[in-house]
Amino acid sequence: MLLEQAREEIAEVLGARADEVSFTSSGTQAVHLGVLGALAARRRAGRRLVVSAVEHSSVLHAAALHERDGGTVETVGTGRTGRVDAEAFGAAVRAEGTALACLQSANHEVGTVQPVAEAAAACAEAGVPLLVDAAQTAGRLPLPAGWSLLAASAHKWGGPAGVGVLVVRKGTRWRSPLPEDDRERRRVPGFENVPAIVAAAAALRAMAAEAGREGARLSALVDRIRAEVPRLVPDVEVIGDPVARVPHIVTFSCLYVEGEALLTELDRAGFAVSSGSSCTASTLRPSHVLEAMGVLTHGNVRVSLPRGASAADVDRFLALLPEAVRRIREQAGVRS
Amino acid sequence: MTPRPATEGAVQPPALTIDALGRKCPIPIIMLAEQINQVPLNGIVAVLADDPAAFTDVPAWCRLKSHHHVASYELPEGGWAIHVRRNY
Numbered sequence: 001m002l003l004e005q006a007r008e009e010i011a012e013v014l015g016a017r018a019d020e021v022s023f024t025s026s027g028t029q030a031v032h033l034g035v036l037g038a039l040a041a042r043r044r045a046g047r048r049l050v051v052s053a054v055e056h057s058s059v060l061h062a063a064a065l066h067e068r069d070g071g072t073v074e075t076v077g078t079g080r081t082g083r084v085d086a087e088a089f090g091a092a093v094r095a096e097g098t099a100l101a102c103l104q105s106a107n108h109e110v111g112t113v114q115p116v117a118e119a120a121a122a123c124a125e126a127g128v129p130l131l132v133d134a135a136q137t138a139g140r141l142p143l144p145a146g147w148s149l150l151a152a153s154a155h156k157w158g159g160p161a162g163v164g165v166l167v168v169r170k171g172t173r174w175r176s177p178l179p180e181d182d183r184e185r186r187r188v189p190g191f192e193n194v195p196a197i198v199a200a201a202a203a204l205r206a207m208a209a210e211a212g213r214e215g216a217r218l219s220a221l222v223d224r225i226r227a228e229v230p231r232l233v234p235d236v237e238v239i240g241d242p243v244a245r246v247p248h249i250v251t252f253s254c255l256y257v258e259g260e261a262l263l264t265e266l267d268r269a270g271f272a273v274s275s276g277s278s279c280t281a282s283t284l285r286p287s288h289v290l291e292a293m294g295v296l297t298h299g300n301v302r303v304s305l306p307r308g309a310s311a312a313d314v315d316r317f318l319a320l321l322p323e324a325v326r327r328i329r330e331q332a333g334v335r336s
Numbered sequence: 337m338t339p340r341p342a343t344e345g346a347v348q349p350p351a352l353t354i355d356a357l358g359r360k361c362p363i364p365i366i367m368l369a370e371q372i373n374q375v376p377l378n379g380i381v382a383v384l385a386d387d388p389a390a391f392t393d394v395p396a397w398c399r400l401k402s403h404h405h406v407a408s409y410e411l412p413e414g415g416w417a418i419h420v421r422r423n424y
Contacts, residue, residue: 235400237396237400256362256365256366257362258360258361258362277361278360278387278388278389279361285388286388286389286392286393290392291392294396294399295392295396296392296396296397296400297361297389298362298365298393299362332366333366334366334369
């Protein structure tokens with residue numbers, strides 16, 4: 001029973017029971033099923049959904065569907081660092097008719113850790129289930145207790161793409177928003193991808209086993225990037241919380257620089273980075289996370305350090321970045 | 337998005353209007369940085385822009401450059417007039 005063994009291993013790392021864990025085809029599907037299923041089961045309690053403004057698009061898209069279906073969505077904002085205002089979140093949860101609240105464990109674009117413990121306490125007091133999107137921290141950081149549903153994604157912890165995890169705590173009401181199917185405790189339709197799930201469990205155990213040491217090492221490299229980038233490049237803002245953050249993500253925005261041009265330059269040098277700038281998005285809109293934080297959306301670069309990233313890699317990145325930014329600014333006719 | 341009303345009394349008319357309609361970020365910001373010194377101290381520059389990024393980026397530029405974002409007014413034809421006060 002490879003599948004049940006993988007389920008137990010993953011449950012153990014996530015701090016859950018095996019019979020609370022269902023496998024989905026992605027983290028996105030886990031979020032969709034978690035949000036819509038919890039809302040469906042709580043229909044009599046109310047139709048109000050509370051989310052933070054900086055949730056992953058999978059949460060916001062599920063929220064939009066809920067709204068189109070006649071429900072209401074209350075969005076709680078963040079401060080400049082991207083940290084959700086815990087007091088405002090608690091107040092939103094306590095309002096009459098709240099069926100579900102969603103909060104990410106940490107932000108996917110800027111790495112800021114969210115006040116999950118405070119949110120869980122407010123939810124417990126109000127009798128509202130809390131769904132935590134733990135995609136950024138599963139296997140990397142311990143999660144505060146008190147959540148009712150959890151979603152995560154295997155490829156974020158170094159496992160294969162195409163495996164997500166939905167955890168529904170015992171005693172949490174949940175009803176499938178999809179037609180009935182027998183698989184995965186009637187929570188996820190279709191057959192499990194057993195080989196990928198087994199690989200996901202092995203990757204999560206490996207990540208969790210070295211999380212302390214590797215996390216501290218990556219975090220020191222991120223500290224170095226956070227300190228050096230503003231020193232080496234004029235007119236740069238490093239964003240996200242400098243301390244309450246995941247170990248491996250660092251994001252900054254360069255004034256007067258087109259994000260796409262910078263990504264191309266860095267890609268040519270062998271660095272695959274991402275950007276929340278509008279010119280790099282298919283929607284031509286800047287990232288909703290950067291907008292909610294009120295920080296510069298253009299010239300945005302997000303560096304996710306992979307497992308094993310070396311100090312030499314970081315040195316090379318820091319050596320190359322100032323000239324890349326200078327060149328793009330010069331081409332745009334910016335006088336320094 | 338609702339316009340942010342000016343907090344201090346009547347709206348001070350802009351001393352300079354930069355038409356960045358149809359221009360993508362960061363061009364509206366580059367134009368603003370280039371031209372803000374053309375208005376006297378405490379003068380207002382109005383940046384007309386319709387790239388959604390400008391709505392966030394002009395106030396963020398003001399914060400980083402220690403100028404003052406006065407208000408953003410929606411334009412009837414789409415976009416905003418984003419008013420910035422020159423502080424130094």
